[in-house]
Amino acid sequence: MTNPYSGGNDDFPRYEPTDHPEDRPNYGQLPSYDGSHEENTQGYAGYQAGQRPYTGKVSAVDAVSWAFRTVFGNWKLWILGALALFALSIVLVVVAAGINAAGDSGTGQATAGSLVSQLISTVLSLVLSLVVMRLALFQIDDSRTGWGYLFKNVRWWQPLVIMLVIGAVSMFIAFSVVGGTVTGLLGDAENLTEEEATAAVLSVMGIMGVLLVISFFIQPLFSLMQWFAADGDSVGDAVKNGFQAGKNNYGQMLLLAILNFFIIIGGFLLLGIGLIVAYPVTLLAQAHMFRQCAERNTIPQV
Template sequence: MEKIYKKKGRIFIFSTREAIKFGWGKFVEKVGFWVVLMLLYFVIIFGVDFWSLLVRDLPVSFLFDLISMALSLIFSLGMIKITLKAYENEAYSYSDFLNVFKYLIRYIISFIIYLAVVLIVTLIVVMPFILFATSLAFDTLYRITDGTQPLIVGFLVIMGLPGMIPGILLAIKLFFFDYFIVDKDMGIIESLKASFRLTKGRLLKLIVFFLAVVLINFGGILLLGIGLLVTMPISFLATAHVYKKLVERESTEFA
């Protein structure tokens, strides 16, 4: 049964607090599983990256980088798979990571399109700020010689930050494309469209949620990085919770 959260007469599809609470609850249920999983991931990734740094041959080093990237993508798909199972109270195990290879090509292509679209939109919006700031900077710095140049450059950079907002919003709207690939076995463009549709009218709630996730993982980093063994699984579980709530709500709206 789907929960509907109410506040001041408005109906919300999910609650950030409930999503984090769900993530924590599922993490505690199988804490050993999640900690071992994260340890394996970090050991493997850091091991590959370490050998990449040691190798002096550029092509071989590049190969190690590709392996590291592929392993990270497989890990992300596997985490999506098992956290969606956790939401449905289905049994999950390490072997689920072997069942996500069929999504890998679709995920890579979708991810490239995702990054390209977000980057293009960001550049289109930010470019006028950059051109204006560059022109103003050269003109101003040429005239000022009293040591305040760094402050002026910093001010001009800050002026350009609002131009990044459309790119960030678009990144959030398309964020769940990989969940649709794993959960609904969707194609490349279909998954991106589905995510765009799913997040319509829910951006503010999603911004709050993702800010909370960033802060939680930042806290994990502050704990000498060891905290990530806890915060990363919780973040994935909480995100699966949010995705499922959005999908369940959408299915009732169009039923």
């Protein structure tokens, strides 16, 4: 009997293609981080469409638990990296102090040297923030993430735009609410009695305290936006998706903020040494929480 699939050659049967993962052209490839949309994955290119999305219940506790395990499991990157950042910050402080001392005019006004040092420090902080965000997302996608991933496929301007806009809006609101009181206090300080000056300062501190409380309760609505941008979304999509994800998971986002606050406090209480663990833990917890809320991959490759 002739084999209909042999093409005239009856020596070996021919097997038709299957839908098994190993038969797909992209089987075995690493995740793509170039921001291009692959296959039919809508609005997301942080991992290949073949990887399984997160379908579980969003949990801040799970995010923090994973972050602690990861920091200690990959300590050569995260703990040593935190130590390197701490050492770099000390160097920057020393250099800035030297520049300020050399350019001190004695008038109490900011010098060109001090402004340049502040600008360099700000730019470097923003660059490092974007780098470590990308590194945290790499860690979720690949458990083998190490120092070789530094500065790899970092999305620069999209999350930076969102960070700058959020910062500018926050400063504008704070200045609009508190600025007038502070300006009046400073402008008429010589004519105020000690009791009036104390009352004015306390009122400013009270207003700032109220603003901090309000910002804490609304931060879940915008804190995920920069993560969406860092993970491949456009600025517009990141704003829209970040707001929606924050609103849908508002309670767990607040819980994560509370947990991260106590983790940082614990790091300070351990003479500051605990911050080399607290900082990467809170960063990784935010990244993992973002992936949960976005319903994207949370399972690292082994």
